[in-house]
Amino acid sequence: MDLSIGEVSKRSGLSVHALRFYEKEGLFANPVRRTANGRRIYHEEDLEWLASCTKLRSSGMSLAAIRRYVELARQGAGNEHERLALLRDHEQQVEAQIRELQECLDVIRYKADVYAEYVARGQADELWNPSRPDAEADCHRAVRP
Amino acid sequence: MDLSIGEVSKRSGLSVHALRFYEKEGLFANPVRRTANGRRIYHEEDLEWLASCTKLRSSGMSLAAIRRYVELARQGAGNEHERLALLRDHEQQVEAQIRELQECLDVIRYKADVYAEYVARGQADELWNPSRPDAEADCHRAVRP
DNA sequence: CTACAAGCTAGAGTCGGCTCTAGATCAAGC
DNA sequence: GCTTGATCTAGAGCCGACTCTAGCTTGTAG
Numbered sequence: 001m002d003l004s005i006g007e008v009s010k011r012s013g014l015s016v017h018a019l020r021f022y023e024k025e026g027l028f029a030n031p032v033r034r035t036a037n038g039r040r041i042y043h044e045e046d047l048e049w050l051a052s053c054t055k056l057r058s059s060g061m062s063l064a065a066i067r068r069y070v071e072l073a074r075q076g077a078g079n080e081h082e083r084l085a086l087l088r089d090h091e092q093q094v095e096a097q098i099r100e101l102q103e104c105l106d107v108i109r110y111k112a113d114v115y116a117e118y119v120a121r122g123q124a125d126e127l128w129n130p131s132r133p134d135a136e137a138d139c140h141r142a143v144r145p
Numbered sequence: 146m147d148l149s150i151g152e153v154s155k156r157s158g159l160s161v162h163a164l165r166f167y168e169k170e171g172l173f174a175n176p177v178r179r180t181a182n183g184r185r186i187y188h189e190e191d192l193e194w195l196a197s198c199t200k201l202r203s204s205g206m207s208l209a210a211i212r213r214y215v216e217l218a219r220q221g222a223g224n225e226h227e228r229l230a231l232l233r234d235h236e237q238q239v240e241a242q243i244r245e246l247q248e249c250l251d252v253i254r255y256k257a258d259v260y261a262e263y264v265a266r267g268q269a270d271e272l273w274n275p276s277r278p279d280a281e282a283d284c285h286r287a288v289r290p
Numbered sequence: 291c292t293a294c295a296a297g298c299t300a301g302a303g304t305c306g307g308c309t310c311t312a313g314a315t316c317a318a319g320c
Numbered sequence: 321g322c323t324t325g326a327t328c329t330a331g332a333g334c335c336g337a338c339t340c341t342a343g344c345t346t347g348t349a350g
Binding site: 018 | 336
C-alpha cells in the first residue's frame with residue numbers, strides 16, 4: 001500500500017515541507033523510494049516511525065538526537081545498548097522537564113491564587129504594582145531568588 | 146542597596162546581555178535607573194521579579210506574554226482581572242504541557258522497556274532495524290499513528 | 291485539450307531568544 | 321600613569337526547526 005507525500009502529511013500531521021526536510025536530514029529509517037517520475041512513496045511503517053518521531057520531538061528531543069538514533073538502527077545489530085542508552089537518557093530528560101514544569105506550576109498557581117483572593121475581596125489595589133514596590137501583598141515575592 | 150548589572154547577572158543566572166535585552170524589551174516592572182555616568186542600578190525587587198520571570202519563561206511563557214503582564218501591572222489598579230486571567234491561562238498551558246510530556250514519557254518508557262528486555266535476553270538482533278522492517282519485535286509499533 | 295491540483299528541487303526567509311562584536315568610557319589597584 | 325576589568329551602545333549573528341518561494345513537471349477530471 002503506497003502512500004503519497006500528501007497522504008502522509010495528512011495522517012502524520014507534518015507538513016509536506018517538513019517531510020521533505022526530515023528526509024534531507026536523514027531522519028527516515030528506510031530510504032524513501034520514488035516512483036518512476038521521482039515522486040516519493042511512503043508506507044505504513046513510515047507513518048509508524050513518524051509517530052514515534054513526533055513523540056520524541058514533542059518531548060523535546062532534537063532532530064540531531066533522533067538522527068543519531070536512526071543511524072544506529074540503520075547500522076543494524078550490535079549497538080542496541082547505545083540505542084537503549086539514548087532512549088533512557090531522553091527518558092530522564094523528560095522526567096526532569098516534568099519536574100521543572102511542576103515546580104513552575106506550583107509557583108504560578110500560588111501567585112494566581114493570591115491574586116484571585118485579593119480580587120475576590122475587592123482589595124486588588126493592594127496588589128503589587130510598580131508604583132508601590134513595597135506593597136505587602138506583593139505576590140511576586142513568592143519566588144525567592 | 147544598589148546592585149550592578151554584573152551582580153544581578155550572577156544572582157539571577159541571566160547573562161548581562163540578556164538583562165540589557167530584557168530591559169530593551171520592556172520586561173522590567175520599574176524603569177532601570179542609572180548612575181551619573183550611565184551604569185545600570187538594580188535592587189532586590191528586580192531580582193525578585195527576575196526570578197518570577199525566569200519561572201514563567203522556563204515554563205514556556207513567551208517574552209511577549211510576560212511583557213503584556215508587566216504592562217498591565219505598570220498601568221496600576223483596575224486591570225487585575227486581566228492579569229489574573231493571563232496567569233490562569235498560562236497555568237492551563239503548563240498543565241497541558243505536563244500532560245503531553247507525561248504521555249510522551251509513557252511511550253518512551255514502553256519502547257525503552259521493550260528494548261531492555263530484548264537486550265537482556267540476548268535477542269537484541271530481533272529488534273526492529275531497517276533491513277528487517279517486518280520484525281515482530283518492532284518496538285516502534287508501540288506508537289500507533 | 292486544458293485547467294488545476296499535487297509533486298519536484300534548491301535555496302531563501304522566519305522567529306524567538308538570546309549571544310556576540312566593536313569600539314568607547316570609566317573605576318580601582320599597582 | 322597604566323593596566324585590567326566592568327560597563328556602555330548599536331547592531332550583527334546564531335540556532336533549530338521549520339516554512340515558504342520560484343519555477344518547473346506530472347497526473348487526473350471535465
